[in-house]
Amino acid sequence: MAVILxxxxxxxxxxxxxxxxxxxxPNCGPVGTLDVLYDYSALKTQLDRDGLRNQGQWMWRxxxxxxxxxxxxxxxxxxxxxxxxxxxRLAENLGLQRAWVKDDGQxxxxxxxxxxxxxxxxxxxxxxxxxxxxxxxxxxxxxxxxIGASVGMNIIIFVPASAPEAKIAQLLVYGATVLLVEDTYxxxxxxxxxxxxxxxxxxxxxxxxxxxxxxxxxxxxxxxEQLNWDVPDVVVVSVGDGNIIAxxxxxxxxxxxxxxxxxxxxxIGVQAEGSAALYQAWKDGVSAADMQPINADTxxxxxxxxxxxxxxxxxxAVRETNGAYISIPDSEIVAAIPKLAQLTGVFxxxxxxxxxxxTQHAIQSKLIxxxxxxxxxxxxNGLKDIKRAQQSVAQGLRVQPTIESVRQALRLS
Numbered sequence: 001m002a003v004i005l006x007x008x009x010x011x012x013x014x015x016x017x018x019x020x021x022x023x024x025x026p027n028c029g030p031v032g033t034l035d036v037l038y039d040y041s042a043l044k045t046q047l048d049r050d051g052l053r054n055q056g057q058w059m060w061r062x063x064x065x066x067x068x069x070x071x072x073x074x075x076x077x078x079x080x081x082x083x084x085x086x087x088x089r090l091a092e093n094l095g096l097q098r099a100w101v102k103d104d105g106q107x108x109x110x111x112x113x114x115x116x117x118x119x120x121x122x123x124x125x126x127x128x129x130x131x132x133x134x135x136x137x138x139x140x141x142x143x144x145x146x147i148g149a150s151v152g153m154n155i156i157i158f159v160p161a162s163a164p165e166a167k168i169a170q171l172l173v174y175g176a177t178v179l180l181v182e183d184t185y186x187x188x189x190x191x192x193x194x195x196x197x198x199x200x201x202x203x204x205x206x207x208x209x210x211x212x213x214x215x216x217x218x219x220x221x222x223x224x225e226q227l228n229w230d231v232p233d234v235v236v237v238s239v240g241d242g243n244i245i246a247x248x249x250x251x252x253x254x255x256x257x258x259x260x261x262x263x264x265x266x267x268i269g270v271q272a273e274g275s276a277a278l279y280q281a282w283k284d285g286v287s288a289a290d291m292q293p294i295n296a297d298t299x300x301x302x303x304x305x306x307x308x309x310x311x312x313x314x315x316x317a318v319r320e321t322n323g324a325y326i327s328i329p330d331s332e333i334v335a336a337i338p339k340l341a342q343l344t345g346v347f348x349x350x351x352x353x354x355x356x357x358x359t360q361h362a363i364q365s366k367l368i369x370x371x372x373x374x375x376x377x378x379x380x381n382g383l384k385d386i387k388r389a390q391q392s393v394a395q396g397l398r399v400q401p402t403i404e405s406v407r408q409a410l411r412l413s
Contacts, residue, residue: 003042004067007034007210010312011289018067023208031289033310034210035250036067040257049260052225057081059115059218065254066119067214072126077108077150079118080218084226090343090376094359098373100232102223103346105381109146109170110139111302111349112219112244112379117143119215120204121153127202130154134204135192137185137240137301138167139380144204145174156201158192160185163301164385186293186306206243207310213247220251223375224261231265233372236355236362238379239269239278239325240303242314248377249317265375267323268367269314270358272298272330278308279325281315288312299330299388302351302380324367332357337382337392347382347389 006015009025009032016025016034025032047064055061059080063070084102091099107114117140124132133156134144141157148155157171161180171178181188189205196203206212224231231252237245245267252264271279275296281288293307308314318325336353340346343356355376362368382389399405406412 003039005037005039008037009034010316023203023210028289030208030309031312033207033213033246033313035313036210036214038065038254040254044258047258049229049258059118059215059222062218062221065221066218067211068119068122068126072122074122075118075147075150077114077118077147079107079114079147081222082106084223084375085344085346087344087376090340091374093343094363094374095370096363096368096374097371100227100375101344101346102219102375102377104219104377104379105346105348105352107143109142110381110384111143112216112377113140113143114147115218116140116206116212116215116243116247117147117204119211120144120202120209121147121151123211124153124202125151129202131156131199131201132204133157133192133196133201134206135159135185135189136206137304138163138384139302140204140206141176141178142167142170142174145171145176148176149174158188158195160188164387166386167301167384184296184306185304186296189309205309206241207246207313212243213250213310213313216244216247217251217254219377220248221255224252224255229261231261231263232375233265234268234323234368234374235265235377236268236270236359236374237377238300238303238351238354238358239271239314240275240305240308240351242278242305242308242310244379245269245317246310246313249313249321264321267317267321268358268362269318269323269325270354271325271327272300272303272333272354273327274298274330275300275304275306276325276327277305278311278314279327281311282318282325288315298333300333300350300354301385302349303354324362326358326361326365326367328354328357328361334388334392337389341382346378348378349380349382349384350388352378352380353382
């Protein structure tokens with residue numbers, strides 16, 4: 001187990017011992033989502049970077065860098081070590097020197113959020129917790145439901161009733177108790193938080209629970225290891241609540257503190273125009289504490305958030321790496337689904353495919369130069385939202401069961 005030195009607030013910089021605080025900073029409130037910091041000097045002497053190869057093909061190969069005991073029981077599903085593909089055709093299409101895609105849609109429930117849920121469930125089991133709850137637009141709920149089912153844990157989900165039917169069905173298949181909230185994700189989030197406090201459930205809510213970032217950071221460990229510790233110049237990430245980009249930054253930060261990588265990549269966050277609170281705050285130089293809620297409206301439900309819960313760490317991730325935020329319209333997000341798939345062979349849900357359109361914008365705006373190496377982080381599987389995928393493509397060619405009809409359809413005659 002990595003010994004936790006402190007939980008530190010990115011707003012007021014106060015430090016807390018782990019036993020003193022369960023969720024956010026008592027001084028700053030919900031905006032003060034906490035960093036989990038370790039004794040990196042000690043870890044440098046204890047850990048062998050190359051020895052990780054012998055620790056299994058899942059995220060628990062990094063158990064010595066995670067906040068659970070070395071003998072802690074972990075959920076059995078294989079989370080992590082998702083494929084990283086070289087994408088020469090994508091690079092050529094974008095005019096880049098080199099590009100990769102990291103396909104986290106191949107996690108057990110189809111999204112990167114399995115990483116956070118796996119760690120939260122492991123910590124819950126370690127502490128003897130029997131009920132875990134979360135609010136979600138779909139993916140975090142599916143992740144918690146699936147990981148919870150694998151160990152028989154009681155899972156209670158708060159999800160907007162407007163979430164894609166396929167995502168809601170996934171929760172029910174896993175046996176979670178599903179509460180369809182007739183309001184926005186932000187309302188569901190607050191309702192879940194209040195119920196957890198009243199009933200004593202362990203709350204997995206994104207960013208509110210500081211250990212969600214610790215689970216998600218493992219994707220950066222994998223990127224670095226899969227590229228033989230030579231990280232890309234730029235990593236492009238879709239952003240809603242801000243917890244994934246915060247986790248990506250934290251993973252690279254840990255590795256840099258350990259001396260395992262030579263630099264932290266520039267991080268570019270991609271938001272939908274209808275849910276672009278972080279983009280606007282970054283553009284206007286607004287602090288996380290001063291951000292105000294907006295009315296979020298986008299087809300990319302996984303990145304829809306009126307007031308991003310991990311806004312402090314999400315802004316820091318971009319500002320401290322000299323990165324940027326990009327905002328793109330829903331029409332480009334939908335168009336990106338088949339384009340990305342046809343260039344890479346990876347079928348991504350709208351929020352994940354958004355990074356393709358965002359990378360195009362970043363190149364056009366000269367936020368990414370042609371001689372840089374770029375990785376697109378794909379956070380969710382396209383089967384999560386078939387309806388949007390259907391909208392992104394034309395129908396197939398209808399033919400009669402004859403050779404002549406086929407030839408006519410293919411314009412061969």
